[in-house]
Amino acid sequence: MIETLVVRPILASDYPRWLPLWDGYNAFYGRSGATALAPDITATTWGRFFDAYEPVHALVAEQGGALLGLTHYLLHRSTTAIAPSIYLQDLFTAEDARGKGVGRALIEAVYDRARAAGIPRVYWQTHETNHIAMQLYDQLAEKSGFVVYRHMIE
Amino acid sequence: MIETLVVRPILASDYPRWLPLWDGYNAFYGRSGATALAPDITATTWGRFFDAYEPVHALVAEQGGALLGLTHYLLHRSTTAIAPSIYLQDLFTAEDARGKGVGRALIEAVYDRARAAGIPRVYWQTHETNHIAMQLYDQLAEKSGFVVYRHMIE
Amino acid sequence: MIETLVVRPILASDYPRWLPLWDGYNAFYGRSGATALAPDITATTWGRFFDAYEPVHALVAEQGGALLGLTHYLLHRSTTAIAPSIYLQDLFTAEDARGKGVGRALIEAVYDRARAAGIPRVYWQTHETNHIAMQLYDQLAEKSGFVVYRHMIE
Amino acid sequence: MIETLVVRPILASDYPRWLPLWDGYNAFYGRSGATALAPDITATTWGRFFDAYEPVHALVAEQGGALLGLTHYLLHRSTTAIAPSIYLQDLFTAEDARGKGVGRALIEAVYDRARAAGIPRVYWQTHETNHIAMQLYDQLAEKSGFVVYRHMIE
Numbered sequence: 001m002i003e004t005l006v007v008r009p010i011l012a013s014d015y016p017r018w019l020p021l022w023d024g025y026n027a028f029y030g031r032s033g034a035t036a037l038a039p040d041i042t043a044t045t046w047g048r049f050f051d052a053y054e055p056v057h058a059l060v061a062e063q064g065g066a067l068l069g070l071t072h073y074l075l076h077r078s079t080t081a082i083a084p085s086i087y088l089q090d091l092f093t094a095e096d097a098r099g100k101g102v103g104r105a106l107i108e109a110v111y112d113r114a115r116a117a118g119i120p121r122v123y124w125q126t127h128e129t130n131h132i133a134m135q136l137y138d139q140l141a142e143k144s145g146f147v148v149y150r151h152m153i154e
Numbered sequence: 155m156i157e158t159l160v161v162r163p164i165l166a167s168d169y170p171r172w173l174p175l176w177d178g179y180n181a182f183y184g185r186s187g188a189t190a191l192a193p194d195i196t197a198t199t200w201g202r203f204f205d206a207y208e209p210v211h212a213l214v215a216e217q218g219g220a221l222l223g224l225t226h227y228l229l230h231r232s233t234t235a236i237a238p239s240i241y242l243q244d245l246f247t248a249e250d251a252r253g254k255g256v257g258r259a260l261i262e263a264v265y266d267r268a269r270a271a272g273i274p275r276v277y278w279q280t281h282e283t284n285h286i287a288m289q290l291y292d293q294l295a296e297k298s299g300f301v302v303y304r305h306m307i308e
Numbered sequence: 309m310i311e312t313l314v315v316r317p318i319l320a321s322d323y324p325r326w327l328p329l330w331d332g333y334n335a336f337y338g339r340s341g342a343t344a345l346a347p348d349i350t351a352t353t354w355g356r357f358f359d360a361y362e363p364v365h366a367l368v369a370e371q372g373g374a375l376l377g378l379t380h381y382l383l384h385r386s387t388t389a390i391a392p393s394i395y396l397q398d399l400f401t402a403e404d405a406r407g408k409g410v411g412r413a414l415i416e417a418v419y420d421r422a423r424a425a426g427i428p429r430v431y432w433q434t435h436e437t438n439h440i441a442m443q444l445y446d447q448l449a450e451k452s453g454f455v456v457y458r459h460m461i462e
Numbered sequence: 463m464i465e466t467l468v469v470r471p472i473l474a475s476d477y478p479r480w481l482p483l484w485d486g487y488n489a490f491y492g493r494s495g496a497t498a499l500a501p502d503i504t505a506t507t508w509g510r511f512f513d514a515y516e517p518v519h520a521l522v523a524e525q526g527g528a529l530l531g532l533t534h535y536l537l538h539r540s541t542t543a544i545a546p547s548i549y550l551q552d553l554f555t556a557e558d559a560r561g562k563g564v565g566r567a568l569i570e571a572v573y574d575r576a577r578a579a580g581i582p583r584v585y586w587q588t589h590e591t592n593h594i595a596m597q598l599y600d601q602l603a604e605k606s607g608f609v610v611y612r613h614m615i616e
Contacts, residue, residue, distance in 0.1 A: 026234075037234060045233045052425035053383050053392035055361060056231050075361050076230035077210050079199045079243050080180075080191060084361035089233050114307045117360035123304035141305040148302065150277035151295035153268045206579035207537045207546035209515060229515050238515035271514035334542075345542060353541045364539050384538035385518050387507045387551050388488075388499060397541050422615045431612035449613040456610065458585035459603040461576045 003064035005102065007109035010049055010058040010070075017067040018046075018060065025070070025092035045072075055084075059109050061093075061102045068097035071106040073122075081121065086114050088124040103133075107140050157218035159256065161263035164203055164212040164224075171221040172200075172214065179224070179246035199226075209238075213263050215247075215256045222251035225260040227276075235275065240268050242278040257287075261294050311372035313410065315417035318357055318366040318378075325375040326354075326368065333378070333400035353380075363392075367417050369401075369410045376405035379414040381430075389429065394422050396432040411441075415448050465526035467564065469571035472511055472520040472532075479529040480508075480522065487532070487554035507534075517546075521571050523555075523564045530559035533568040535584075543583065548576050550586040565595075569602050 010018060022042065023032070031037050048054040055075035061068045072090040088110055093102040114122050122141075125148055126133050137143070164172060176196065177186070185191050202208040209229035215222045226244040242264055247256040268276050276295075279302055280287050291297070318326060330350065331340070339345050356362040363383035369376045380398040396418055401410040422430050430449075433456055434441050445451070472480060484504065485494070493499050510516040517537035523530045534552040550572055555564040576584050584603075587610055588595050599605070 031234070041234060041236055044236045047390070048231065048233075050426055051391065052427055053363060053385060054231065056233065072233045074231050074233070076241065077202065077208065077228050077361060079202075079210065079226045079228070080185070080195060082195055082198045082355070083359065087230065111305065111307060118358055119360055120307050121304060122307065123302055125300040125302055128299050128301050137303045141303040144302045144304045145282050146279040146302040147282050148277055148279055148298045148300040149291045149295040150275060150298045151265065153265060153274050153276065201544070204580055205545065206581055207517060207539060231515060236509070237513065272512055273514055339542070349542060349544055352544045356539065356541075362539065364541065380541045382539050382541070384549065385510065385516065385536050387510075387518065387534045387536070388493075388503060390503055390506045395538065419613065419615060428615050429612060430615065431610055433608040433610055436607050436609050445611045449611040452610045452612045453590050454587040454610040455590050456585055456587055456606045456608040457599045457603040458583060458606045459573065461573060461582050461584065 005061055005063045005068070005100070005105055007059050007061050007105050010060050012050060014060060014067065015046065018058075018070060021060075021067060021070045021092055021094060022090075024094065025090055028092070057113075059106060059113075061106055063097075066097075067094070068100070069093040069102040069106055071110060073110050075119070078121070083119055083121075086110060086119050086122040088122055091124065103136055104140065107136075159215055159217045159222070159254070159259055161213050161215050161259050164214050166204060168214060168221065169200065172212075172224060175214075175221060175224045175246055175248060178248065179244055182246070211267075213260060213267075215260055217251075221248070222254070223247040223256040223260055225264060227264050229273070232275070237273055237275075240264060240273050240276045242276055245278065257290050258294065261290075313369055313371045313376070313408070313413055315367050315369050315413050318368050320358060322368060322375065323354065326366075326378060329368075329375060329378045329400055329402060332402065333398055336400070365421075367414060367421075369414055371405075375402070376408070377401040377410040377414055379418060381418050383427070386429070391427055391429075394418060394427050394430040396430055399432065411444055412448065415444075467523055467525045467530070467562070467567055469521050469523050469567050472522050474512060476522060476529065477508065480520075480532060483522075483529060483532045483554055483556060486556065487552055490554070519575075521568060521575075523568055525559075528559075529556070530562070531555040531564040531568055533572060535572050537581070540583070545581055545583075548572060548581050548584045550584055553586070565598050566602065569598075 026032060026037050048056040049058045056072065057074070058070060058072045060070050070090065070092050071088060073086050073088045075084040075086055078085045088107070091103060091106060110122055126137060180186060180191050199210070202210040203212040210226065211228070212224060212226045214224050224244065224246050225242060227240050227242045229238040229240055232239045242261070245257060245260060264276055280291060334340060334345050356364040357366040364380065365382070366378060366380045368378050378398065378400050379396060381394050381396045383392040383394055386393045396415070399411060399414060418430055434445060488494060488499050510518040511520040518534065519536070520532060520534045522532050532552065532554050533550060535548050535550045537546040537548055540547045550569065553565060553568060572584055588599060
């Protein structure tokens with residue numbers, strides 16, 4: 001029997017299975033150990049997924065009762081559109097579940113939700129050295145040619 | 155007498171002087187003529203600057219009664235912070251006012267507002283071929299190494 | 309054959325059937341003729357129903373292809389709760405459809421959506437002289453004992 | 463020397479002086495002892511005052527270094543206006559500071575902020591038995607004739 005991969009909105013009961021994915025995602029970007037995300041940020045972000053006033057959403061990919069991946073996305077305004085944009089901020093597949101189409105399924109599920117909500121534009125960022133991820137992204141989206149500058153306020 | 159460059163929040167009375175800057179900015183990104191931004195988008199975005207419920211803001215750089223530049227920025231949530239981020243979406247200096255520090259003054263004014271509002275992070279995007287702008291950006295911010303993928307929902 | 313009364317989210321194609329209900333509702337509160345709501349308010353409110361970034365929602369009651377009623381509700385913060393509240397701002401049943409449970413069905417549909425979204429509190433206002441409506445409201449909600457003061461900024 | 467009463471936005475350093483006012487306000491509405499507001503609600507609301515993305519604001523009335531009163535207000539959409547409304551949710555004057563114009567100063571400060579932000583409407587609720595407060599409210603606002611129904615979702 002082959003278990004189907006299902007992408008669905010996160011549930012409060014997912015917390016213990018979501019947390020290792022979130023930790024793994026953060027570790028990939030160097031946020032672990034001494035530089036780990038503060039626990040109150042994780043608690044706040046988790047709460048926002050279930051706060052209907054917050055335009056922050058989470059989907060998980062589930063197969064056979066295991067969570068294999070996550071995506072978190074948020075809506076924000078744009079000056080060049082009447083409709084909001086979706087910023088797909090986080091995407092992660094468990095290490096032992098890679099190569100099975102989990103990332104693709106999660107991105108396509110965000111596209112489906114964008115379409116249903118009348119949102120014309122989904123975008124995300126990836127590091128210029130992340131060539132493995134780009135193999136997938138090049139199939140699903142357009143590399144815009146835009147690069148990101150950032151400044152932290154002291 | 156040397157007129158001081160002032161960066162200030164946009165006013166309703168700025169509309170006739172803001173519009174040419176906005177059109178110039180859009181033209182720079184290829185949104186002119188047949189591909190111009192729809193007028194109702196401009197009207198909606200303009201209205202949002204003055205709608206206190208919308209987290210969309212505009213500043214203009216003024217000198218001697220002339221508007222020399224604009225910046226539009228918006229607040230949005232982030233999953234990796236409790237505080238929101240500022241996305242500095244638009245920045246433009248009138249062609250005949252370049253090289254006078256207008257862009258720098260606008261960006262620094264956004265930093266000031268971020269600091270006053272307790273917002274730790276300001277970021278923007280620029281095209282990888284925009285080397286002239288990057289000369290300024292490299293002085294004011296960090297080139298993050300992140301690139302932008304985007305997908306339009308048909 | 310008895311047609312079932314269905315309460316569902318509004319669709320863009322409902323506009324020509326929604327508008328007479330909205331006009332009827334506004335007329336009930338004295339907003340008709342010289343004191344009618346400005347058309348750009350109606351256009352803006354209509355647009356917000358379909359803007360996924362706006363916490364403003366509309367449901368309609370449909371029976372046999374006719375729209376019999378509407379409700380518009382919005383989410384907002386509260387200082388005495390972590391979750392948002394729902395303010396059910398508008399409720400209207402077509403005059404020739406009264407006494408059939410349309411208002412009740414609309415309110416209960418808002419309750420259902422509140423429950424699904426984890427929102428603990430739904431409230432609305434009615435005029436103290438609206439005894440007919442209160443016969444229904446007293447069955448569905450608690451008369452809080454609170455009265456509304458308002459001030460228009462000149 | 464007579465110390466001037468100043469109404470100003472709340473500061474993070476106000477917390478130890480704000481908390482007794484907030485507790486006093488809640489106690490007035492029966493939220494004390496066994497029915498006290500949960501501490502995480504207070505912590506969340508406090509955090510929202512300083513979160514620039516949240517349309518929730520707090521002002522305090524200060525005199526001679528003491529906080530004499532508070533008001534918390536929030537912006538929300540309205541279907542009958544393009545601009546948002548201000549809901550002045552909380553207003554409280556310390557018991558030993560009553561009769562000195564603190565409440566009036568707080569309400570008028572909210573009006574000033576509404577005016578500056580282009581918001582045409584400020585409203586609040588009070589209990590129909592709160593005749594002392596109404597003596598003030600009748601001078602500053604219009605008793606609308608609307609009463610509030612509410613329903614808690616189990």
